Amino acid sequence: MFALMSAEPTTLILDFDSTIVAAEGLDEIAKLALADDPDHEAKVLAIEGITRDGMEGRIGIDESLRRRLAMLRITRAHVDAVVKHLKKHLAPSFRKHKAAIRRNAANIYVVSSGFRDYVVPVCAELGIADDHVVANDFEWSKDGATVVGYNAQSHLAKPKGKPAAVKALSLSGTVIAVGDGATDCEIRDLGAAQEFVAYCENITRDNVVARADRVVRSVEELLWIYGLPGAPSFPKSRMVALLLENIHADAAAHLASEGYKVETLSDALPEDELIRSLKGVSLLGIRSKTRVSARALAAADRLLAIGCFCIGTEQVDLASAGGRGVAVFNAPYSNTRSVVELAIGEIVMLMRRAVESDRILHAGGWRKSAQGCVEVRGKTLGIIGYGHIGSQLSVLAEAMGMNVLYHDLAEVMPLGNARKAKSLGELLAKSDVVSLHVDGRRENTNLIGERELKKMKQGAHLLNLSRGHIVDLAALAASVKAGHLGGAAVDVFPAEPNSNKEPFDTPLRGIPNIILTAHIGGSTAEAQQGIGMFVANRLVDHVNTGSTAGSVNLPEIALPPTPRAHRFLHLHCNQPGVLAEINGILAKRRINILGQSLRTSESVGYVVTDVNKTYDDAVVDELRAVAGTIRFRVLY
Numbered sequence: 246m247f248a249l250m251s252a253e254p255t256t257l258i259l260d261f262d263s264t265i266v267a268a269e270g271l272d273e274i275a276k277l278a279l280a281d282d283p284d285h286e287a288k289v290l291a292i293e294g295i296t297r298d299g300m301e302g303r304i305g306i307d308e309s310l311r312r313r314l315a316m317l318r319i320t321r322a323h324v325d326a327v328v329k330h331l332k333k334h335l336a337p338s339f340r341k342h343k344a345a346i347r348r349n350a351a352n353i354y355v356v357s358s359g360f361r362d363y364v365v366p367v368c369a370e371l372g373i374a375d376d377h378v379v380a381n382d383f384e385w386s387k388d389g390a391t392v393v394g395y396n397a398q399s400h401l402a403k404p405k406g407k408p409a410a411v412k413a414l415s416l417s418g419t420v421i422a423v424g425d426g427a428t429d430c431e432i433r434d435l436g437a438a439q440e441f442v443a444y445c446e447n448i449t450r451d452n453v454v455a456r457a458d459r460v461v462r463s464v465e466e467l468l469w470i471y472g473l474p475g476a477p478s479f480p481k482s483r484m485v486a487l488l489l490e491n492i493h494a495d496a497a498a499h500l501a502s503e504g505y506k507v508e509t510l511s512d513a514l515p516e517d518e519l520i521r522s523l524k525g526v527s528l529l530g531i532r533s534k535t536r537v538s539a540r541a542l543a544a545a546d547r548l549l550a551i552g553c554f555c556i557g558t559e560q561v562d563l564a565s566a567g568g569r570g571v572a573v574f575n576a577p578y579s580n581t582r583s584v585v586e587l588a589i590g591e592i593v594m595l596m597r598r599a600v601e602s603d604r605i606l607h608a609g610g611w612r613k614s615a616q617g618c619v620e621v622r623g624k625t626l627g628i629i630g631y632g633h634i635g636s637q638l639s640v641l642a643e644a645m646g647m648n649v650l651y652h653d654l655a656e657v658m659p660l661g662n663a664r665k666a667k668s669l670g671e672l673l674a675k676s677d678v679v680s681l682h683v684d685g686r687r688e689n690t691n692l693i694g695e696r697e698l699k700k701m702k703q704g705a706h707l708l709n710l711s712r713g714h715i716v717d718l719a720a721l722a723a724s725v726k727a728g729h730l731g732g733a734a735v736d737v738f739p740a741e742p743n744s745n746k747e748p749f750d751t752p753l754r755g756i757p758n759i760i761l762t763a764h765i766g767g768s769t770a771e772a773q774q775g776i777g778m779f780v781a782n783r784l785v786d787h788v789n790t791g792s793t794a795g796s797v798n799l800p801e802i803a804l805p806p807t808p809r810a811h812r813f814l815h816l817h818c819n820q821p822g823v824l825a826e827i828n829g830i831l832a833k834r835r836i837n838i839l840g841q842s843l844r845t846s847e848s849v850g851y852v853v854t855d856v857n858k859t860y861d862d863a864v865v866d867e868l869r870a871v872a873g874t875i876r877f878r879v880l881y
Contacts, residue, residue: 254418255418255421255471256352257421257423257471258356258421258432259424260444261359262358262359263447263448264336264423264424264444265339266331266334266367267337268331271359272293272296273327273331274323274327275289275316277327291316296309296313300427300450301427305403306406310402314394314395319383319391319392320390320391321385321390324383331363331367332370338462338465338504341464342463344475346371346464348475349475350371352473353377354411356380356401356410356432358402358407361383362382379401379411379414381401384396406428407432407437408437411432412437419439420432420437424444425443425447425453427450427452427453429453440458444461446462463480463481465480465482477881484506484788485505486529487510487522488508488510488530489529492777493777495777495778495781496552499782512746513535516541523548525546526545526547526548529545529552530784533560533764534560537551542562549788550571550784551566551571552783552784553573554576554780555576555767556580559686559712566798568875570799570816570875571798572787574783574797575797576775576780579775580776582772583767583769584767588638588710591760592678592706596618596621596624597618597619598732600760621678623647624678625677626642626676626678626680627649627652627679627680628649628663629651629681629692630652630653630681630684631651632653635680649663650663650666651665651672669697670700674701674702675702677706678705679705679706681707681711682711685711691716692715695723699729703729704730706733707733708733713738716735718739718752721735722756725758726756732757735759736764741764789880790804791804792804799846799849800846800849800850801844810839810856811881812879813853813856813879814876814878815827815876816849819850820850820872827854830864831854831864837856839857840853
């Protein structure tokens with residue numbers, strides 16, 4: 246929500262080097278000017294050290310400028326080149342929020358100990374006029390080609406120069422100094438500003454942070470604190486994303502690049518520990534082990550969305566999440582190929598009894614025999630669940646010469662020469678290998694039990710790479726031990742450890758020709774990277790635009806951005822009259838609607854509204870008070 250603006254203007258005094266740009270301008274010029282110097286590296290390091298001493302207050306700006314410029318011969322070409330370089334190195338959030346900076350440019354001044362020759366053209370990229378830039382001046386040779394000095398009489402070339410330069414602007418209202426160095430802090434200390442904000446997006450200087458009234462890490466956070474136009478409802482730099490269970494590093498990197506504070510843990514968390522960890526968390530990323538219960542959701546005070554970095558979502562109480570306005574996303578297709586390849590490999594290994602041979606040889610024995618070993622060509626594969634994984638398995642199996650039968654409750658078109666079985670019983674009776682690829686709904690518990698195993702062909706093999714509760718493992722163990730089934734491969738189990746440090750047990754341990762894997766169907770670098778980026782993008786889109794596309798528990802809306810608009814997100818119980826009441830509030834205050842979308846599910850409604858008029862807290866309070874409101878959020 247936007248803060249109410251004060252009657253007096255708020256003026257931001259921004260530093261340039263290491264604040265607006267992620268570099269120090271004079272240091273970048275030094276790298277260019279000294280490029281052909283035989284002592285290039287040593288001199289550049291010396292100049293960077295002088296810069297650092299000045300920023301941290303160990304020497305005065307006069308000494309810092311004099312010592313650095315004495316080591317350099319700067320040409321017009323060097324300055325032109327550094328302008329191009331610095332434009333490419335705008336701090337990420339300044340680049341991302343150019344529009345917001347432009348909206349506030351009339352109340353922004355840049356006061357820099359750098360030089361106008363490169364500061365002014367870079368600030369122009371942000372809509373900041375040259376008369377709002379106060380900086381030092383180079384003195385040029387008569388032909389304008391070479392720097393021969395600088396104006397040492399300027400305020401900014403002297404100690405305590407920034408406060409003097411700001412006072413000379415004669416600004417009214419509230420003045421806020423924003424920067425990364427000790428000289429920026431002096432603007433407040435010597436009475437030229439009411440507050441000093443340490444800007445730490447590019448660099449954090451502990452001695453500067455210690456003196457600051459506030460600390461920010463992005464432009465949006467700065468705008469939000471002071472209630473300036475273009476501010477978000479809540480800045481991402483203050484949002485925490487908690488990722489559990491070794492989610493791919495690319496997901497963490499993507500969320501961090503968007504400005505979130507990212508915390509990662511390699512293990513799943515039990516409920517009580519998860520409840521403690523969710524305090525202040527806006528985005529939660531999990532895989533299949535972490536259980537997000539109604540109790541955990543009730544304790545999550547800032548949670549906006551949950552990303553399940555896997556196929557299933559049964560580990561989350563979806564109804565409770567939806568009732569609290571928490572969107573849940575997953576990656577239903579990203580690991581399809583990885584699961585299919587593991588299934589194909591296991592089919593071959595089982596039918597060749599390769600795992601059994603491996604164990605004998607590892608124990609020091611030797612067995613070379615064709616007994617019980619057959620080719621997959623010409624055999625029948627029965628696939629239970631003909632979705633994305635089952636159908637792709639069908640294609641690869643057929644390419645290896647297998648015949649394919651499938652069983653699915655939904656009407657799905659077969660691929661290739663696959664045939665739909667008349668019933669589950671027919672599939673079990675005719676298949677040499679049965680592979681399970683069904684979802685985790687409760688009705689599928691013990692889908693394959695003692696009765697179903699008895700229907701399978703003598704010597705057939707069973708694969709379960711879907712959900713742990715689908716197969717009665719005790720019955721499967723008994724069937725293989727009795728010699729009815731020739732073997733099995735199981736990747737998922739009813740109860741799985743939360744981490745690699747915990748013990749594991751199953752009735753299937755120690756039985757010949759049973760392959761046990763630790764829920765690794767989707768555990769390939771490609772699958773985990775794909776899942777990581779897919780789900781992270783869904784989370785980012787939800788926060789940035791309000792999109793619920795791909796959500797498994799909220800109505801799906803993906804309204805494209807509307808230029809020069811504010812966006813309201815209203816999630817509510819699905820009951821008559823909510824949309825009429827929302828639009829009535831907007832109409833009463835003569836706020837024009839530029840775009841709007843409503844979708845409902847059985848229990849929840851979601852309205853995204855773009856409006857073209859500024860508003861105050863009273864409008865927001867009225868919209869929040871609409872009967873049935875679950876969550877209301879001002880996006881931008």
